[in-house]
Amino acid sequence: MIKYFYTQNGRTSSVPNFCHDCWVKMTNPSNEEAELIAERMGVEVDDLMAAIDLEEKTRIELPENYTLIVVDIPSEEYRNGVRAYVTIPLGIIITKEAIVTICSEESFVLRNFEKNRMNDFSTRKKLRFVYQILLESALLYQKALYAIDRKRQEIEEKVRDDVEEEDLFSLHELEQALVYFATSIRENGNVLDRLTRYSRLERFPEDQELLDDAIVENQQAVEMTDIYRSIVDGTRQLMSTIFDNRLNNVMKILTSITLILAIPTVISGMYGMNVLTKYMPFAQTPFGFGIISGIVVVICLGLYVVLKRKKML
Structure with a gap:
């Protein structure tokens, strides 16, 4: 044009x-x-x-x-x-x-x-x-x-x-x-x-x-x-x-959650092994399952507090 x-x-x-x-x-x-x-x-x-x-x-x-x-x-x-x-x-x-x-x-x-x-x-x-x-x-x-x-x-x-x-x-x-x-x-x-x-x-x-x-x-x-x-x-x-x-924060949170979930996984795995019950703590104790579950919860809560103080969660 x-x-x-x-x-x-x-x-x-x-x-x-x-x-x-x-x-x-x-x-x-x-x-x-x-x-x-x-x-x-x-x-x-x-x-x-x-x-x-x-x-x-x-x-x-x-x-x-x-x-x-x-x-x-x-x-x-x-x-x-x-x-x-x-x-x-x-x-x-x-x-x-x-x-x-x-x-x-x-x-x-x-x-x-x-x-x-x-x-x-x-x-x-x-x-x-x-x-x-x-x-x-x-x-x-x-x-x-x-x-x-x-x-x-x-x-x-x-x-x-x-x-x-x-x-x-x-x-x-x-x-x-x-x-x-x-x-x-x-x-x-x-x-x-x-x-x-x-x-x-x-x-x-x-x-x-x-x-x-x-x-x-x-x-x-x-x-x-x-x-x-x-x-x-x-x-x-x-x-x-x-x-x-942000990626580091996500990885820290996921790692912390993995650590907490590993505790009940390890304990339940031990009790799931094919061994005599007399050698397993609380295996023949009344309410043994509840006691073990309570111990697991206490350990998990303790680990949660530690990780929280370390700013991992």
């Missing part, structure tokens, strides 16, 4: 066709659409479709007539019925005529530009647009990181009561998302670093402050990711420790 946007009188709106200084927004384009835009703007189709490959790496390339920038942006998907965070490539191609963004799906990063909610946004100021995209991406990463931490807190609160398999899957998804985020945000930082030395397009004086903001927010996202990875790892270790402790 292809959409065209153009800024006029400080307002960005959709236009029906390609025009000079417009923004071409391509979402999961077909090969025919890619060939159409590539021919119109004089770019390589492979560069135009680079961001459609989910394994594409972040980079900046400087062919003769245009600039290709590929960055990673956060996205959401559902795996095993659980909401998970991933990163997907976003391609940006800058030419003298227009700027093109290519993504495999609709992205929250571009939504504010499309809805005309961005201050000082203009399709004519292409390099500023790139800075704003990277700033929005960093802020969206931070928002996703806060959501990840809230989910971790919910799982941690359940640990005291009971943990279901769904919680374990959720925690694993959070760890996986943080790994993706850590790699992608650092790679975006490398792109920002290269943009500080970029001189092919006109850079307005106020753009430097915007670039600095994008660098600061991206670095903050890097630090947040590292912190939350450590916290999630601590939560996983806490869950593992609690599971081991």
Whole structure:
């Protein structure tokens, strides 16, 4: 799908066709659409479709007539019925005529530009647009990181009561998302670093402050990711420790019960042996069975008290 946007009188709106200084927004384009835009703007189709490959790496390339920038942006998907965070490539191609963004799906990063909610946004100021995209991406990463931490807190609160398999899957998804985020945000930082030395397009004086903001927010996202990875790892270790402790408690209780039940089993086994009754205590005594049963009960109760004091029960 292809959409065209153009800024006029400080307002960005959709236009029906390609025009000079417009923004071409391509979402999961077909090969025919890619060939159409590539021919119109004089770019390589492979560069135009680079961001459609989910394994594409972040980079900046400087062919003769245009600039290709590929960055990673956060996205959401559902795996095993659980909401998970991933990163997907976003391609940006800058030419003298227009700027093109290519993504495999609709992205929250571009939504504010499309809805005309961005201050000082203009399709004519292409390099500023790139800075704003990277700033929005960093802020969206931070928002996703806060959501990840809230989910971790919910799982941690359940640990005291009971943990279901769904919680374990959720925690694993959070760890996986943080790994993706850590790699992608650092790679975006490398792109920002290269943009500080970029001189092919006109850079307005106020753009430097915007670039600095994008660098600061991206670095903050890097630090947040590292912190939350450590916290999630601590939560996983806490869950593992609690599971081991609960298993130990169960094993202690079962062992104690086995010891108590072993007493009547051993005594009854002795009296069940094929030996002369005159050699067995209380065998010929009136109420001998009751006496033996009472002795067994006393021994069991005594052992119960000892185990209770030793916190084995």
